[in-house]
Amino acid sequence: MFSGSYVAIVTPFKNGKFDESAYRALIEWHIVEGTNGIVPVGTTGESATLEYEEHYRVIQVAVETAAKRVPVIAGTGANSTSETIMMTKVAKELGADGALLVCPYYNKPTQEGLYQHFKAVAESVDLPLVLYNVPGRTAINIEPQTVLRLSEVPNIVAIKEASGDMKQASELIRLCGDKMDVLSGDDFTTFSLMAMGGKGVISVCANILPRLTSLLCKYMLANQVLQAREVHFKLEPLNKVLFIETNPIPVKTALSLMGKIDEEFRLPLCMMSKNNKDTLRSVLASYGIV
Numbered sequence: 001m002f003s004g005s006y007v008a009i010v011t012p013f014k015n016g017k018f019d020e021s022a023y024r025a026l027i028e029w030h031i032v033e034g035t036n037g038i039v040p041v042g043t044t045g046e047s048a049t050l051e052y053e054e055h056y057r058v059i060q061v062a063v064e065t066a067a068k069r070v071p072v073i074a075g076t077g078a079n080s081t082s083e084t085i086m087m088t089k090v091a092k093e094l095g096a097d098g099a100l101l102v103c104p105y106y107n108k109p110t111q112e113g114l115y116q117h118f119k120a121v122a123e124s125v126d127l128p129l130v131l132y133n134v135p136g137r138t139a140i141n142i143e144p145q146t147v148l149r150l151s152e153v154p155n156i157v158a159i160k161e162a163s164g165d166m167k168q169a170s171e172l173i174r175l176c177g178d179k180m181d182v183l184s185g186d187d188f189t190t191f192s193l194m195a196m197g198g199k200g201v202i203s204v205c206a207n208i209l210p211r212l213t214s215l216l217c218k219y220m221l222a223n224q225v226l227q228a229r230e231v232h233f234k235l236e237p238l239n240k241v242l243f244i245e246t247n248p249i250p251v252k253t254a255l256s257l258m259g260k261i262d263e264e265f266r267l268p269l270c271m272m273s274k275n276n277k278d279t280l281r282s283v284l285a286s287y288g289i290v
Contacts, residue, residue: 001128001157002098002181003199003221004036005214006073007206008044010252011058012261018054020061022261026207027065029260033210035070036217038062039202042075042100043137044248049266056090063095073130073202077102081117088125098128100160100202105138111146122153129155130202134162134185144171151179160185160202166192173197187213187239191232194220205239207251208258209287241283244276257281257290 007030012019027038040062041047041055050058059074066072074096076087081104088099104117122129131150135141141163150156159176161169162185169189173182177197184190184201194200194217206213212231219228242250249265253272256263257280263271272280284290 002037002071002073002130002183004217005034005200005206005210006037006039006071006183006202007035007210007213008039008042008202008204009062010207010248010255010261011041011045011047011050012252012255013264013266014262016264016266018050018058019262020057023058023061024065026255026260027062030206030210031066031069034214034218035206035210036200036214037071037073037097038066039073039100040075042132042202043102043134044204044207044251045075046248046266046269047075049269052087055087056094059091059096060094071097073098073100075100075102075132077104077132079104079106081120084117084121085124088121088127088129092125092127096127098130098157099125100130100132102132102134103138103140103142105140108140111143114140114142115146115149118150118156119153122150122155126155128157130183131156131159132162132185133159136162136164141168144168144175147172148175148179151176157181158183158199161193161198162186164189169193169198170196187235187242190216191220191228194228195225204242204247204251205235208238208242208254208284208289209235237283237286241280244279245272250276250280253277254280254284257284 012022074091158181187205
């Protein structure tokens with residue numbers, strides 16, 4: 001159901017408020033540049049610092065602006081099953097094409113608890129659901145066997161695999177690749193994951209170089225591996241520098257340097273150190289975008 005380059009889009013702020021104008025402009029730019037889908041209010045969208053009404057407004061603006069030209073997969077995951085169901089229901093009402101459900105964080109459920117959590121959401125909301133495995137953020141890993149069980153639930157259609165463990169990704173695709181779309185959740189793994197049968201990426205890098213990120217996926221889906229490898233290596237310096245500080249600090253700083261958003265975060269996220277910002281600016285200059 002979901003393939004290609006989906007941008008884990010930032011949430012721009014202006015004077016402490018959601019900057020709807022800048023956000024709409026970003027989405028229009030992505031559509032022109034060939035991004036295949038929009039993923040609002042995920043990790044990169046600073047969902048953890050948004051109030052409920054802000055969270056829903058970001059989804060609503062994404063849906064309105066995309067206007068069915070590309071799919072919108074709304075981040076609605078939480079560490080409470082009831083809260084996840086509540087937000088996913090609202091996302092459906094707002095017109096989202098799917099929901100991204102992060103693995104419940106902090107409370108560290110068992111594999112059975114993870115299965116029951118995601119199954120409960122799927123049974124409560126008739127919407128295509130994308131699992132989101134990011135153990136570096138959540139302190140818990142959705143194991144491939146658990147994903148296999150969840151692949152039997154009809155509206156669980158994909159997983160964003162961001163463990164960075166390519167052995168696990170290989171097992172995941174072997175077990176579930178014919179039952180759900182496996183998407184990279186780390187830009188540096190997109191090429192290798194798609195070589196094993198993954199269908200695309202939910203990308204941070206696409207915020208900055210959407211056309212190239214989309215081209216990488218396009219080449220891999222067409223089995224044009226040599227062309228894709230060339231793009232992969234071209235993107236590598238950007239992929240590296242976007243994680244020299246906690247995401248989304250570098251990517252929002254990059255967009256501000258490009259003149260697309262204000263350089264604004266919500267605490268506890270803060271501005272980059274001067275040395276890291278200088279490094280980021282140098283890498284962006286090498287691509288001719290600042």
